Amino acid sequence: MRESADDPLIARVAEELRRPVAVRPGFDERVMAAVRRPVDHLPVRAWTWLREPRTLAVSPLGGLAMAAGLAALLVVGTWRPGSETGPSGALGDAPAGAAQAASADAASLVTFVLLEPRAGAVTLAGDFNGWDAARTPLRRESSGIWTIDVPLRPGRYRYAFVVDGRRFVADPAAPRAVGDDFGQPTSVVTVGGAARAAGGLL
Amino acid sequence: MNVRLLMVAAALGALAPPAAARAQTERLAGRVEARTRAAVEALVDSARAAGLPGGPLVNKALEGASKGADGARIVAAVRTLSRNLARARSALGSASAEAELVAGAAALQAGVEASFLELLRAERRREPVVVSLAVMADLVANGVPPDTAAQAVLALARVGTREAELVAFRQSVERDVALGAPAGAAASLRLNEGARQAFVDQANTFAPANRTPRKP
Numbered sequence: 001m002r003e004s005a006d007d008p009l010i011a012r013v014a015e016e017l018r019r020p021v022a023v024r025p026g027f028d029e030r031v032m033a034a035v036r037r038p039v040d041h042l043p044v045r046a047w048t049w050l051r052e053p054r055t056l057a058v059s060p061l062g063g064l065a066m067a068a069g070l071a072a073l074l075v076v077g078t079w080r081p082g083s084e085t086g087p088s089g090a091l092g093d094a095p096a097g098a099a100q101a102a103s104a105d106a107a108s109l110v111t112f113v114l115l116e117p118r119a120g121a122v123t124l125a126g127d128f129n130g131w132d133a134a135r136t137p138l139r140r141e142s143s144g145i146w147t148i149d150v151p152l153r154p155g156r157y158r159y160a161f162v163v164d165g166r167r168f169v170a171d172p173a174a175p176r177a178v179g180d181d182f183g184q185p186t187s188v189v190t191v192g193g194a195a196r197a198a199g200g201l202l
Numbered sequence: 203m204n205v206r207l208l209m210v211a212a213a214l215g216a217l218a219p220p221a222a223a224r225a226q227t228e229r230l231a232g233r234v235e236a237r238t239r240a241a242v243e244a245l246v247d248s249a250r251a252a253g254l255p256g257g258p259l260v261n262k263a264l265e266g267a268s269k270g271a272d273g274a275r276i277v278a279a280v281r282t283l284s285r286n287l288a289r290a291r292s293a294l295g296s297a298s299a300e301a302e303l304v305a306g307a308a309a310l311q312a313g314v315e316a317s318f319l320e321l322l323r324a325e326r327r328r329e330p331v332v333v334s335l336a337v338m339a340d341l342v343a344n345g346v347p348p349d350t351a352a353q354a355v356l357a358l359a360r361v362g363t364r365e366a367e368l369v370a371f372r373q374s375v376e377r378d379v380a381l382g383a384p385a386g387a388a389a390s391l392r393l394n395e396g397a398r399q400a401f402v403d404q405a406n407t408f409a410p411a412n413r414t415p416r417k418p
Contacts, residue, residue, distance in 0.1 A: 127261045130229055131268035155301035156308060156336045158265065168269065175376070178312040178343035181262070181279035182269040188343075190305070190336035192365040 107151035117144025126159025133162040238273035255300040293319035305335035313348035333365040345385030
């Protein structure tokens with residue numbers, strides 16, 4: 001732009017613009033420091049924080065508590081309902097893998113029946129109750145028929161009736177177990193998978 | 203305490219036996235005498251370390267205790283089952299369910315060759331094979347030779363036989379054997395009968411449903 005000497009207004013403006021700006025001391029340094037500072041975004045800060053080595057001060061008790069918490073997480077992570085044989089309930093004692101194999105993990109109500117007119121007591125011992133005869137007593141119906149319903153998940157179970165607390169009796173209505181390891185009569189019941197979600201006694 | 207020490211403490215905590223595994227072996231307390239229990243626990247730990255289920259092994263020990271077997275017999279039975287579970291997993295695949303491994307171990311103990319388990323899994327890759335394996339073992343328990351039983355079940359699996367039909371097949375063989383038929387012959391006969399019925403069903407499926415005979 002070329003200034004005109006005839007125009008006093010323009011001359012005043014030009015003079016004003018030519019006057020050096022007064023800045024506070026250290027202004028240049030502050031500007032340059034701000035320019036040199038790395039970008040201060042959150043992800044960058046977080047990454048920088050993660051990479052920086054640091055020392056944590058934890059008491060021995062706190063360390064043990066954290067270790068226990070980690071172990072508990074591992075247990076929770078690997079536990080599946082019914083995956084471990086529990087001490088109570090036929091369902092808890094059922095093999096659980098079938099839950100993975102079959103879409104239907106539903107329990108089937110299996111009826112066990114034994115005709116023993118002269119028995120004083122009949123119980124059931126098998127893989128589904130930890131072979132604890134005391135846990136699953138049968139009800140006496142009319143005519144010496146003993147019966148009980150047990151919910152079982154899909155799987156194959158070995159079992160036997162225990163008459164009067166001492167005599168093992170195989171189920172006459174079920175297949176016998178092959179190769180009995182302990183020299184006592186043992187039967188087998190297989191509960192089917194998805195196709196037989198209800199009443200799956202096979 | 204620095205981070206390294208903390209990591210060591212965490213690793214020790216992680217190595218401690220999980221609560222569920224402890225619950226498994228605690229079922230042996232009061233049921234099995236101490237020496238037998240220690241031997242069974244060692245077998246269960248080894249099995250679990252190899253990725254095998256421990257529950258069936260504990261059940262086997264409890265079965266022995268319930269039947270009054272001595273410690274040596276219990277340990278031997280648990281060891282045999284552990285070996286058969288490992289063989290079953292090897293044949294059926296590592297993704298097999300626990301119930302399949304248990305049924306597979308029973309079939310192997312009955313004398314069925316592991317190769318039949320592999321073939322069965324190949325036939326029914328997406329379906330549970332618990333019932334098929336159980337029927338194999340049940341047929342052998344009825345006197346059917348292991349190879350015949352396995353081949354029969356495999357043949358039925360190949361034509362898509364359902365679980366209930368497999369069980370009906372087993373029951374038919376049982377009935378025949380109870381009536382005096384040789385077990386192997388009964389299985390073969392029922393298998394042929396099933397194949398013939400399947401052929402008739404297939405023929406009916408393709409036949410026109412409402413075809414009326416044309417008058418001459």
